[in-house]
């Protein structure tokens with residue numbers, strides 16, 4: 094596997110079958126850059142239970158100082174956090190907003 098950043102790797106250098114040879118390699122990339130919507134928290138209604146952080150399948154939520162949560166660059170906009178939030182304080186908004 095090439096040690097170059099992925100955006101500099103040519104197709105000739107990609108592993109056959111595009112096999113990932115290093116675990117956790119997506120950490121170095123902005124994996125949510127193609128999302129069409131993202132979550133927005135109304136923190137005044139958040140009870141800091143952490144359910145949203147638990148259910149996010151992408152590692153797309155980061156706990157902030159004070160125990161509140163917000164999205165990070167790994168969010169792919171699936172909306173699971175908004176669906177599962179126990180107080181309904183997460184809204185999904187179009188990416189351009």
Ligand code: SF4
Nearest residue numbers: 149168169171172174
């Ligand atoms: S929208 Fe999906 S990927 Fe983004 S923070 Fe919520 S659960 Fe995670």
Ligand code: SF4
Nearest residue numbers: 139140142143145178
């Ligand atoms: S699930 Fe909702 S209430 Fe619980 S921490 Fe997340 S945003 Fe706050």
